[in-house]
Amino acid sequence: MRARRWGTAVTAGLLALTMAACATSERGDADGAAGGTFVFGAAGAPKNFDPIFNDDGESFRPARQMFDTLITYKQGSTELEPGLATAWESSPDGKTWTFTLREGVTFHDGTAFDAAAVCANFDRWFRMKGAAAQSQMIYYGDVFGGFEQNEGDAAGDPIYRSCAAENPTTAVLSLNAFKGAFPAAFGLTSLSISSPAALEQYDADTVTQSGDSFTYPAYATEHPTGTGPFRFEGFDKANGTITLVRNDDYWGEKATLDRLIFKIIPDENARKQELAAGTIDGYDFPSPADYGTLKEQGNQVLIRDPFSILYLGINTKNNPALADVRVRRAIAHAIDRESLVRTKMPEGSAVAKEFVPPTVAGYADDVTEYPYDPERAKQLLAEAGAQNLTLNFYYPTEVTRPYMPNPADLFSAMSANLQAVGITVNPVARPWNGGYKDDVQKAGKHDLHMLGWTGDYNDAGNFVGTFFGREKAEFGPQDPAMFDVLAKADAIPDPAGHAAAYEQANRDIMAKFLPAVPILTTGPAIVVKDDVQGLVPSPLTDERFLTVTKN
Incomplete structure (x- = not known):
């Protein structure tokens, strides 16, 4: 995650x-x-x-006003529309992307925006190393896999190969493999286009690291230079x-x-x-x-x-009982999600049938559902021999998230549901930045936890791939079959085939694997x-x- x-x-x-x-x-x-x-x-x-070094909304909010991306998102929707590129097209295999660029655009320092500037930015991101790479690996690493020289936590086969400026208004991006994130990911704020002249003048890539802290150069702190x-x-x-x-x-x-x-x-x-x-x-x-x-x-x-998902995570690594899909199905049937949405969430919220919001390409309307059914939950627990199940249920404090406006209230309701079907709940509260993320994300100490996701762009892989992909799965069943289903869907470049494959992946996730329980979708x-x-x-x-x- x-x-x-x-x-x-x-x-x-x-x-x-x-x-x-x-x-x-x-x-x-x-x-x-x-x-x-x-x-x-x-x-x-x-x-x-500096957009490439950021990964949070409070940093992105001012950056979005100063910078442009090649492709952008139409206001009020997830639809793509021209940004600095007036048009874009890919080769049939999805490995080559050609961008036709706007003419007459200048950066805030007066230098010209052109294909050479586009390529300079892509090359900059790819060639980062040391502390700079560690600091910007979140979004770039998710989208492009790896760097020219992977170091430390930066790992993975690079998706990016090269960028060529065929002429001032044509930039051609060459990739080593197709990725389902494209073209939507070209609109990510992290991938905003900076002035190459300003990047050089203000030493943009000289980042130093001390433990988990980073110190950034003048470009990032005093001289951000975009076209916005x-x-x-x-x-x-x-x-x-x-x-x-x-x-x-x-x-x-x-x-x-x-x-x-x-x-x-x-x-x-x-x-x-x-x-x-x-x-x-x-x-x-x-x-x-x-x-x-x-x-x-x-x-x-x-x-x-709504473009977010709250889910109940299930850690199958620590507790053998949770490796039994019947137990996971019992937990799903035990949660009264309709009541949660009605009593704990703001208007516009809805029960989530799967781990993708309905507006995302790849959503399947015919997935296996787990309606609130305490008796069915008890029956499944009995079949699995798990009538005396005790679970460590982690929930965060000192935080409010769009999909989790009051974590303690949501925990209390779900905990009561689980106890009503005979599951003993051991509540474990941890501050969001003072133990929760470390215990859940890194140490995996939990049995159950609450977490969620607000989508970055309209692609199912940005949700289920983030939750359960081979490189990112942290708590769900380590099932090679599930990893393969997701990897194959993500590798299909044809948009219709890509969406259809993710629809089937969502059916399989809900029917066969059920690695967690989708709870609700909401819009803050x-x-x-x-x-x-x-x-x-x-x-x-x-x-x-x-x-x-x-x-």
């Missing part, structure tokens, strides 16, 4: 159209004459501002504010705001109070319990379309004041602020 994101329906499309229309009418002209400053309450400080609608002005650490200003030379629709400020406010109650006081204009992930109050105060609570909210227009909520939490206006 990657450590990061523990990081489309009609509704989103209609909302996008409505808000875009409002933004257009407020804007008046294409040059962003409305102006003004928008202040967003951030839950934490960014690690730095906002430019970096500064990070006032004493006041906890990041200031971006409009890029008047932006290649696309100009931002309407003069300034975009991210004010770091770690405490959620403090963010709520500052919104009420008018010192900020919005913040992310409001508590579901606050939706009503926020609306009554005249704010807009914008709920994203983002809240803004009533005078804010043009912010389109993204199921990927990929909001762009260039369309935002204030009345």
Whole structure:
């Protein structure tokens, strides 16, 4: 499991159209004459501002405003649309990708964006080594497998081979193998395109490491240089504010705001109070319990379309009883997921039938289901000779995740369900960053645990491959047959065949393997004041602020 994101329906499309229309009418002209400053309450400080070295939402949020990717995601959806590339195509085997690039685009330092710049970025990522590679291996490693020179924890056969600038507007990417992440992964914020001149000037790859900590160079901390609608002005650490200003030379629709400020406010109650006081204009992930109050105060609570999964993980390595699929099926039947969604989750949540949200290509509507059935659970436990089962059930504290707004409440409900069918539950609470991730992700001390995933892009492999792939499986059945099913699905370049193979993989996972229990899918909210227009909520939490206006 990657450590990061523990990081489309009609509704989103209609909302996008409505808000875009409002933004257009407020804007008046294409040059962003409305102006003004928008202040967003951030839950934490960014690690730095170089996208390749980041893996968390608070770092990605400002980066998305300063940088562009070759392909991007249409506002309010997971659909792909042109970014710095106006068109892209692959060879039949999926190993060669040709990008037709926009003309007349410049980086914030005034240097030209072209195919040579694209290749310089891909080569940079591939050739990183030492601390730089260790620091950026999360997203890059997931997508591209390995580096030119693997060191330390960086391992795997490289997917990337080379990049050629055939002419200023044509970049050709050569891969050693097809991967199902493409082309959607070309829109990942980590794979944003930086100015090669700025990378060189500010020594971008000189990263030092001390234990688990990294120190980043001036490019990442003071001089991030992309092509996006906002430019970096500064990070006032004493006041906890990041200031971006409009890029008047932006290649696309100009931002309407003069300034975009991210004010770091770690405490959620403090963010709520500052919104009420008018010192900020919005913040992310409001508590579901606050939706009503926020609306009554005249704010807009914008709920994203569901694109995440909460699951109950089952560790078959420690407890032999859990290696019996009948026991895992009993656990699935014991959980009253309908009640969880109805009583513990915000509006828009739904029971998950499988480990992929319904909007993802590869979702299968006809998987084996495990409805709430305590008597069937007891029968399966008896058949497996596991009537006296005791399980160490881990749950995290000091954390709120989009798919897990109150971990203690969710644990209590599921624990009660399990005890009702005769399973003894030993509760083990650990702070999210003070033992939980280490015990679950690294040490595997648990029998059961709660975890989830918010998708990065629309591909089933980004969910089930992350949960149960050969290279990433940490707690489920170590079943070579399951690994093979997923690997074969991911290797099919034809989109229709790729989706069909993942549909079958999802059927097999639920019917044959059941390595965990899918619990629910949900879409978190983002809240803004009533005078804010043009912010389109993204199921990927990929909001762009260039369309935002204030009345």
